[in-house]
Amino acid sequence: RKEVEQDPGPFNVPEGATVAFNCTYSNSASQSFFWYRQDCRKEPKLLMSVYSSGNEDGRFTAQLNRASQYISLLIRDSKLSDSATYLCVVNVHLGGGADGLTFGKGTHLIIQP
Amino acid sequence: SQTIHQWPATLVQPVGSPLSLECTVEGTSNPNLYWYRQAAGRGLQLLFYSIGIGQISSEVPQNLSASRPQDRQFILSSKKLLLSDSGFYLCAWSIGETQYFGPGTRLLVL
Numbered sequence: 001r002k003e004v005e006q007d008p009g010p011f012n013v014p015e016g017a018t019v020a021f022n023c024t025y026s027n028s029a030s031q032s033f034f035w036y037r038q039d040c041r042k043e044p045k046l047l048m049s050v051y052s053s054g055n056e057d058g059r060f061t062a063q064l065n066r067a068s069q070y071i072s073l074l075i076r077d078s079k080l081s082d083s084a085t086y087l088c089v090v091n092v093h094l095g096g097g098a099d100g101l102t103f104g105k106g107t108h109l110i111i112q113p
Numbered sequence: 114s115q116t117i118h119q120w121p122a123t124l125v126q127p128v129g130s131p132l133s134l135e136c137t138v139e140g141t142s143n144p145n146l147y148w149y150r151q152a153a154g155r156g157l158q159l160l161f162y163s164i165g166i167g168q169i170s171s172e173v174p175q176n177l178s179a180s181r182p183q184d185r186q187f188i189l190s191s192k193k194l195l196l197s198d199s200g201f202y203l204c205a206w207s208i209g210e211t212q213y214f215g216p217g218t219r220l221l222v223l
Contacts, residue, residue, distance in 0.1 A: 004156075032210040043203055043214040044157070087156075091210055096164040098145045099210050100172065103157040 003027060006088050006104035013078055014112050021073045021107045023088030032091040032099070033064055035073050037084045038106065044087055047073075075109075083111045115140035119204050119215035126222055132177075132191040134218050136204030139185065144206040146187040148179055149214075152200040163187060194222045 006023040013019045025033075033050035048055065050062040050071055061074040071088055085106040091099045116139045126132060138144055148160040159172045161179035169179050176195060180188045187204055199222045205212040 034211070041201075041219070043217045046211060046213065049211065094162055094172075095170060096168065098147075098162050098164050098170075099207065099212075100147070100159045100162060101157075101212055102159075105154075105156040 003102045004088055004090055004104035006086075006107045008105060009108040009110075011107065011109045012112055013109065015078060015080055017078050018074065018076045019078055019109065020075075021086055021088070021109075023071050023104050023107075025069050025071065025088075025090045025102075027090065027092060027102070028069060030090040030092065030102075033062075033071050034089040034091075034101070035060075035062060035071075036087040036089055036103075038087055039084050044103075047086070078111050080111050080113060083109055085109070115206070115213065117204060117206055117213060117215040119202075119218050121218060122216065123219045124221070126194050126220065128196055128222055129193045132189070132194055132198070132220070134189040134202055134204075134220075136187040136189075136215055137185055138187075138206045141185070141206065141208060143184060144208050146181060147205040147207070147212065148187065148189050149203045149205065150200045151203065151217075157203065161189070196222050198222050 004025045035047040036044040037047045038044040050064045054063045059076045063072045085108050087106045088104040094100045146163045149157045151157045163181045203217045204215040
């Protein structure tokens with residue numbers, strides 16, 4: 001079973017629409033969860049952390065369901081600049097107090113004018 | 114504020130040649146440092162991490178090695194590159210759970 005699974009897409013969405021991504025993770029011991037955004041041929045950049053109570057940052061809302069090991073990201077009023085690949089990320093504790101990140105392969109989003 | 118640098122940005126190397134990629138972090142002390150690789154069509158894979166000078170842990174067996182000669186310097190090396198070493202190499206730093214990535218080095222082995 002893959003550690004972090006995401007629908008690769010692409011999701012083709014008209015500008016202004018609402019779009020939702022989901023991912024599932026297999027390691028029930030994971031404690032920290034994130035969504036990163038990666039533009040073509042660029043490094044991943046942190047979009048937001050995901051908290052158990054759910055959290056919102058402007059047009060972006062993230063939800064975590066620990067029982068189902070499921071994470072979601074909702075983007076409202078989508079903009080052309082939201083076009084990117086969205087990576088679902090969970091942590092794994094490594095030795096010495098370091099945290100490694102396990103990445104999904106990403107969901108590709110295309111916002112169409 | 115913290116910044117992370119990687120170089121070179123792009124590299125084309127023949128099979129069997131050596132490799133040295135460098136990563137430096139500014140604006141923080143004693144960060145955890147990481148090397149990841151993103152191969153075509155695959156997710157990011159953690160290769161090495163370091164919690165301090167001279168302390169390197171490897172996550173996957175391969176023909177690559179890493180070193181941390183200074184607190185904010187992390188180097189990825191190979192004595193002989195393989196075709197399968199092609200990919201996008203990303204260095205990251207963290208203090209706490211969140212990791213921040215450098216701009217990456219795109220390596221093509223021919």
